[in-house]
Amino acid sequence: MDILSHSEFVELIPGLPSELGLECLTRLPHSAHRVALRVCTQWRNLLQSDEFYSHRKKTGHTKKLACLIQAHEQPLHSEVEKQTGSTPPSYDITVFDSESMSWDRIDSVPEYSSGLPLFCQLTSSEGKLVVMGGWDPASYEPLTAVFVYDFRTNVWRRGKDMPEKRSFFATGSGQGLIYVAGGHDENKNALKTAWAYDPKSDEWTVLAPMSQERDECEGVVVNGEFWVVSGYATERQGNFDGSAEVLNIGSGQWRRVEGVWEAGRCPRSCVDIRENGEVVDPGLRIGVCSVGVGSRNLVTGSEYEGGPYGFYLVDNEEGQNRKMRKISNVPDGFSGFVQSGCCVEI
Template sequence: MPGPYCVKKQIKESDMCFSQLVEQDTTTAKSGSLLLSKIAEDCQSPILPELPDDVSKHCLALVPRSHYPVMAAVCKRWRSFIKSKEFITVRKLAGMLEEWLYVLTLDAEGKGSHWEALDCSGHKRYRLPPMPGPAKAGFGVIVLNGKLMVIAGYSVVDGMTSVSADLYRYDSFLNSWSKLASMNIPRYDFACAEVNGMIYAVGGCGTDGESLSSVEVYDPDANKWTMIESLRRPRWGCFAYGVEGKLYVMGGRSSFTIGNSRFVDVYSPERHTWQQMKNGCVMVIAHAVLGKKLCCMEWKNERKLAIFNPTDNSWKMVPVPVTGSSSIGFRFGILNGKLLLFPLQDDPAYNTLLYDPNAASGSEWQTCEIKPSGLCLCTVTIKA
């Protein structure tokens, strides 16, 4: 929500503009003054007439999420509040948060992809507007402050490969994309995760395909990427997740090792240092964070779910109840504290599997009706 600083800044910028116009045309200056007055009035006007702003905010938060794109067009105050981090906090206090699964799925023709959103039952779905820019691969996806963030990657246009440093944000309340600050280093096939409200991008490959050890962090309040201490060795094709205020990076390859690395790089934002463990997964084809635990599936063992507990750095292997091919392959999703396994084979015999870690022994696995419209490429869960 715009505060006094917002108004002062707009007035200052507008005054600078209008003072130049005064020297040229008095009539234009009068029109400018009216416009300036309108801008200040719009920023300072109450959210709802005759109501305190805290009551008004609660009222807006009670509206179902599907109505927010239209509501955001009512006035600048409404739009600014709906876009803010405070809005999610108010909706949480009002008990109005809705959890949706956002899936990047392959088009029916197999020539492109699109994002679609599914509700917790899988019965409601809608298609998101196309992502800006050319189609990309090797990018990272993160949820930050209830927004979907798509980071970097590479595209191939007319046979030419271009590595990106772009950061795009999708706002589910406004149903629109916007471009944010670019990274310092273009990269793809890198690891990324959110820790303490900040986005970390680790390693990957650069513009010439070289392995990277560089790491940078994104501050959403400043809309800025900053370089931090690099990894001890380059690493690409890896993945990351944040838990208990630390960043864990595992999987992938390094130019200093043969094959896939079992090393886990652990970064402490508090100490600004990296440490290493030797107990990681390799050749991971799917991963997701379930509560405070990491769920992985390795290419060499697609019949078992590997669950990592950062509390004691231990792994638990859980058999996956699948018959038939031993290499079905899955993509993971999270809804209502449960793990969804979407099969990568388009066969009616394979259903979406659901793993509930809190179910009674022997009842952890079920089949589920939730299914994307096409082949699942990646997913994120947004609760807003």
């Protein structure tokens, strides 16, 4: 729909034709939107509309950022893996801009102001962040809660709960939907079920199940396909499979792909898939998280057990050798362990 067909969006900037006024606001950087929202009701309604977001995306004026679930302080990797013994670390959402090399945090989820649920999943869709699942930080009980953060309004809202309790599941986003598959239930039984969540309608839709159970699998959407990599069945605890299952989003059908991952190795937050379907190992071994941000990947982790925790950028353009460049000027307060992350386009 043409934005200017709305009768409320006329003479957006006094003295300029509506088309020029729209183009001026389209080029306004997102960092200035908080101020622009307070200029007038017409600007606020425009900047917060789905049509304006689609227009900015179509004309190439959106920006891709890495959003990270990050610990306040950097814990030992064993604490992150096991969450036993001492008090677990507290997590917030960090926003990293790989162009300006700037770091920031967004407001806490109102129901979890002291820290996000442990092991919750973070995805994005159409300029919104979606936080789902995880364990209650106090009781360690698995949660079905869903929270949606809209960068256009800078406000969290409670979404419709997940249909099933599950932990350590695969997620991915594409075509306005969030995809969920695998993991395990509250009784530690591995799952092969899958669902899709629409943040706009706030509804869940059941998908065809995978061919096998996949606990602790990793997910990503590439070229209209939802890849669920590795994982293991209930009776094969910790014995990670080397295969993947791939959902064709258009047809809703799964296919199995063999030999895409190193059998026996956990894929959690380590999977990077090229557009040709090649699964790439980012090169680190401990506490790894890889987030694709446009033509780059932000990769975090350590090269060996007990090694220094680092932040790296990897170029993904055709012909690049994928050499990791360490980010040496990470500001104080943003060097903590990264549990997981995603790219958001705002």
